[in-house]
Amino acid sequence: MSQRPASRILAEVRRDGALQPFGLSRVINAAGTLSRLGGAGVAPEVAGAMAEVARLSVDMWRLQAAASSRITEASGAEAGLVTTGASAALTLAAAAVLAGLDPARMQSLPDTGERPNEFIVPRTHRTGYGRAIALAGGRLIDVGVDDVGTGAGIRGLEAWEVEAAVGARTAGLFASASAHTEADLAVLVEVSRRTRLPLIVDAAAQLPPRENLKRYLAMGATLVAFSGGKAIGGPPGTGILAGRRDLVASACLQMLDLDVAPERFAAPEAFFPDGPPKALPRHGLGRGFKAGKEQVVGLLVALDRFLAQDPAAAVQAAQARLQRISIALAGARGITVRREPPTHPERAPRLVVACDRHHVAADTLIRRLAEMTPAVHLGEARARDGLLTIDLACVDPVDDEQLAWSIRAAAGE
Numbered sequence: 001m002s003q004r005p006a007s008r009i010l011a012e013v014r015r016d017g018a019l020q021p022f023g024l025s026r027v028i029n030a031a032g033t034l035s036r037l038g039g040a041g042v043a044p045e046v047a048g049a050m051a052e053v054a055r056l057s058v059d060m061w062r063l064q065a066a067a068s069s070r071i072t073e074a075s076g077a078e079a080g081l082v083t084t085g086a087s088a089a090l091t092l093a094a095a096a097v098l099a100g101l102d103p104a105r106m107q108s109l110p111d112t113g114e115r116p117n118e119f120i121v122p123r124t125h126r127t128g129y130g131r132a133i134a135l136a137g138g139r140l141i142d143v144g145v146d147d148v149g150t151g152a153g154i155r156g157l158e159a160w161e162v163e164a165a166v167g168a169r170t171a172g173l174f175a176s177a178s179a180h181t182e183a184d185l186a187v188l189v190e191v192s193r194r195t196r197l198p199l200i201v202d203a204a205a206q207l208p209p210r211e212n213l214k215r216y217l218a219m220g221a222t223l224v225a226f227s228g229g230k231a232i233g234g235p236p237g238t239g240i241l242a243g244r245r246d247l248v249a250s251a252c253l254q255m256l257d258l259d260v261a262p263e264r265f266a267a268p269e270a271f272f273p274d275g276p277p278k279a280l281p282r283h284g285l286g287r288g289f290k291a292g293k294e295q296v297v298g299l300l301v302a303l304d305r306f307l308a309q310d311p312a313a314a315v316q317a318a319q320a321r322l323q324r325i326s327i328a329l330a331g332a333r334g335i336t337v338r339r340e341p342p343t344h345p346e347r348a349p350r351l352v353v354a355c356d357r358h359h360v361a362a363d364t365l366i367r368r369l370a371e372m373t374p375a376v377h378l379g380e381a382r383a384r385d386g387l388l389t390i391d392l393a394c395v396d397p398v399d400d401e402q403l404a405w406s407i408r409a410a411a412g413e
């Protein structure tokens, strides 16, 4: 592998400042907004707002009520809540559906006793995040088949097969929104309407387009979860739960600190338009993943920025950067690079790095990049097919050149 110029190493040392006391150096993350890589660096405006509020004390119920009105404007929901991530939002959503506003039920979760606790989920919507529902005491009941995905047939999810699974123990319906499951959502909404079972939608990564903040709820979803640390650009440990007011209020009651004299509990109207709840639960299921004031404010500032941003300009900027990177990678030994069209016109395109197996296996390239300083990470979802992806969402533009240089070096030039 060739040597890096000394000036570049010096620049690295300076930029790693905050990590140096821990003996760490930063990572060039071209894999997208991955939690295990700390998500994206937030914009200075977001970091600044977080630092400001970190020095203050604030009534968290009022702060969440203010967050609710911002989320309501952005999503069309009756109410919203800032959580510690989409996964936490799903757990709170399930807890809300399972307990409603009954403090005794909240108190017993995740034990649901003899009460309904089943969430029906199409097999094609199953992800590792189903555990978030189970954590609240929900039990996932799989329905349907994956004929389309496996190429075995042409029929997708149908309402009758969802309805056949509805029974005395059914608490709700669960869906995971993605390009693959788009057609199923209408079916689930229809079943939700007919059965009056609440429908929880995991839309963690469905932004942009920003219209999706509204779309699932407008279609008829009851509650929807988004990640704050993905395209919204908020702190990595943030998410949004939005939807039906009584359920969002229940989620609030199960997350926020309730060590308060019940007679002095000032229930915000945003969650309790008909006055405060008759009795207050003690600390709820979500108490262990409470959102801090820094997270709530960081997310709200990021959400404002996300809504104000011109998606076409953002896509264009990413395109120009990818163009330069692909020129810098042209002719590198053992790899070929091509552009991958985005799944939506408002999403930034990515580059695909195809590894020539006879020269460098994708696994080898991944390992070599991880061993560099700074370590470089590419998207690995298709590594088994010899394909790695370059996504610039979390790459600082000043690192673009280094990114291309590192890939060339790791490929063996």
Ligand SMILES: *Cc1c(COP(=O)(O)O)cnc(C)c1O
Pocket: 035, 084, 085, 086, 087, 088, 127, 129, 176, 202, 203, 204, 205, 226, 227, 228, 229, 238, 239
């Ligand atoms: C990222 C993701 C989550 C988890 O989001 P967090 O905000 O990190 O908790 C859940 N579901 C899907 C489909 C995701 O892509």
